[in-house]
Amino acid sequence: MNNNTTSHHQFHDNNGQDQKGISKKRYMFLLFINYTCLFVGxxxxxxxxxYYFNHxxxxxxxxxxxQSAGFPLLFFPIFLPYYLFKCTQRKPFTRFTSGILSLSMFIGLMLGLNNLLFxxxxxxxxxxxxxxxxxxQLVFNLILSVIIVKQKINFMNLNCVILLTLSSILLALGSSHDRPQDLTRANYFIGFLATIGAGLLFALYLPIVEMTYRKVYCYAMVMEMQLVMEISATxxxxxxMACDGGFAEMKRESREVFDKGEGVYWATVVTNVVTWQLCFMGTAGTVFLTCSLTGGICMTALLGMNVLGGVLVKEEFGGVKAVSTVMCGWGFCSYVYGTYVSMMKHLDPRKQMNQATEMAQGQDQGQAQVVTASSDHHLGPGV
Structure with a gap:
């Protein structure tokens, strides 16, 4: 992972020129890796x-x-490029200030609370x-992105938000009978409120993270901040866990409670640790390379895939859910395509060169006009 990679909104600070010298292929490859981690995770x-709760x-x-205990996996993208592969000159945690450390710890605690609610x-x-x-959370993510990071609303993102929201409403109409028979009304209400709280907190988390990443100048620093966040959440x-019995309770649960056996229990826990880390790594990278709204849209679209995945844990999948999933995929694909077209325009070196040339010509013309006006002023009105 190259440390010269910078976020999409950082590419054009100097008359449209790419200050970091990033190549289009490298950027797209890194973005693809993060999208893949986000999807799989x-x-x-x-x-x-x-699956854990069902059994x-x-x-x-x-x-x-x-959800956060897999933070040691982040040591690989942070330390290997410098110490093993020698593909970067930046030493890990260079320019990692105390302010960034404190902010990362605070966001990590927010992430930990979000994990608990989820x-x-x-x-x-x-x-x-x-x-x-x-x-x-997507609607709130759009609103908070406009307020916190001044996200511009256009047809592309508004259309996607509307489609995904309608998809969710349609899903609600078809999910009213999904409540398990052994689930009490009180527990269902608690789960309802906790999930809403998790969605709202995640909607706030994304734009705050994007605003924080504006203080960061390379992808490696994003992973370093993510490491601190995950440690705080852990x-x-x-x-x-210590207040609830600690790891001894996990041992008891694996042997006496989990109905698939101790081996399957620990395999589920370890696999879940890895997949959650992939999810958060992908989210962080996607927000850094694009924006917080894109991260929210990706997460919401993947929730639609979870509805399909619900079949694997023996949940019904009828016609209403099928239509809802199609709408979800339609909205997401249209947004991704629009983002890709816009990204290609911004990353086109010929367009950047033309923008820089036009800018330079405009500055030269402006200077010439100033010189002419100054000469006329000195020669006097009679000239």
């Missing part, structure tokens, strides 16, 4: 979390802990209902 982690796993703190909701609600409620989850 988001769908797999949600289904594995539901009598019951600890919300265990489900919260696995686990709480996921323990009670079906995958499809949880996906529906979480998708409500500390919060570990404290909660």
């Amino acid at each position: 988001s769908v797999s982690s949600s289904l594995l979390s539901k 009598k796993g019951s600890s919300k703190w265990v489900s919260t802990w696995v 686990s709480w909701g996921n323990s009670y609600l079906p995958v499809s209902t949880s996906a529906l409620l979480l998708s409500s 500390v919060l989850a570990s404290v909660g």
